[in-house]
Amino acid sequence: LENQRRNQHSFVDLSFEKDYEIGADEDEKDNTYMSLCYGLGHYSNYEENLAMSILCDVLLGKNDAPLKKALLDAKLGQNVVYSIDDDNIIPALHIYLQKTNKNTKKQFKEIFEKEVKKQVEFGIDKDQLLAAINFSEFKDKEMDMGRMPKGLIFAMNMMGSFNYNDDLSSRFEVFKYYDLFKKEMHNGYFEKLLEKYILNSNHYVQVVINPSKTLGAEKKQKMDELMKSIKENMSEEEIEETIKQTQELLAYQNHVDTKEELATLPTLDIKDIPTSVNYLPSKETTIKQMKAITHTLNTNKIAYLRMYFGLDCVNYDELPYVSLLR
Numbered sequence: 001l002e003n004q005r006r007n008q009h010s011f012v013d014l015s016f017e018k019d020y021e022i023g024a025d026e027d028e029k030d031n032t033y034m035s036l037c038y039g040l041g042h043y044s045n046y047e048e049n050l051a052m053s054i055l056c057d058v059l060l061g062k063n064d065a066p067l068k069k070a071l072l073d074a075k076l077g078q079n080v081v082y083s084i085d086d087d088n089i090i091p092a093l094h095i096y097l098q099k100t101n102k103n104t105k106k107q108f109k110e111i112f113e114k115e116v117k118k119q120v121e122f123g124i125d126k127d128q129l130l131a132a133i134n135f136s137e138f139k140d141k142e143m144d145m146g147r148m149p150k151g152l153i154f155a156m157n158m159m160g161s162f163n164y165n166d167d168l169s170s171r172f173e174v175f176k177y178y179d180l181f182k183k184e185m186h187n188g189y190f191e192k193l194l195e196k197y198i199l200n201s202n203h204y205v206q207v208v209i210n211p212s213k214t215l216g217a218e219k220k221q222k223m224d225e226l227m228k229s230i231k232e233n234m235s236e237e238e239i240e241e242t243i244k245q246t247q248e249l250l251a252y253q254n255h256v257d258t259k260e261e262l263a264t265l266p267t268l269d270i271k272d273i274p275t276s277v278n279y280l281p282s283k284e285t286t287i288k289q290m291k292a293i294t295h296t297l298n299t300n301k302i303a304y305l306r307m308y309f310g311l312d313c314v315n316y317d318e319l320p321y322v323s324l325l326r
């Protein structure tokens with residue numbers, strides 16, 4: 001039976017509290033933070049991990065999202081935020097209640113799960129689901145990494161698969177899941193995920209972090225006692241060696257690099273910068289008597305359209321209002 005229990009990954013319901021340090025002039029009232037955290041299966045199950053990410057965006061992503069609204073309307077705290085930690089072998093959903101008090105612990109979980117049950121029973125808004133699926137799919141197609149090199153981001157995305165002995169290409173074969181989500185969202189797919197990972201979960205933890213004005217002094221006292229005990233058990237030679245090492249460390253940290261030392265750093269010379277320009281493949285054409293310039297590039301099946309309008313008809317004083325037309 002014990003082996004069977006282990007094989008089924010039966011986890012214990014945990015709940016615990018801990019203190020954090022605040023200043024003597026800070027108020028302890030309504031300064032508690034708490035969270036509900038639910039395990040989401042296994043890192044290798046990217047389908048359900050991606051689906052839960054989309055689902056949480058619908059249910060918790062905005063102030064009027066059902067789960068977040070239910071908690072805010074109950075006035076348990078000042079704010080509710082969520083995150084999904086999907087870099088661990090067991091990903092987790094975290095729901096944080098900020099600026100609350102420890103007496104709301106029971107209500108927090110009850111209200112959250114009551115609203116989850118309502119979503120399961122009456123169904124999740126399909127228009128909101130489709131919008132979230134489309135938005136996630138668009139982001140994955142566009143692959144806008146900002147200033148970060150795409151190759152570096154791809155390597156970072158594969159790191160978890162490497163660590164947990166998963167298929168390295170699994171994080172790039174995502175588009176088949178979006179087709180599945182759009183089809184199965186009408187068959188209770190996302191509602192079943194809520195049942196599986198929240199309502200029927202035996203792998204979750206509730207954490208309460210309470211403010212304490214005395215914690216800092218208590219920690220300092222313990223550290224002072226520990227340092228005193230360590231010093232009392234050191235020989236004179238060990239004390240002198242520790243002092244010497246500390247002085248050497250401070251000297252190293254305050255050392256100013258010489259020109260010779262700085263010259264050892266690799267640098268980019270101006271001759272290393274290419275002078276050629278990568279021109280976009282362009283073609284001028286006319287569409288309904290309007291001049292158009294098209295560029296044929298690999299955009300992962302996304303078409304981009306930019307329209308430019310002259311502002312000759314706008315007075316100088318009216319220019320600040322043009323931004324309102326966005």
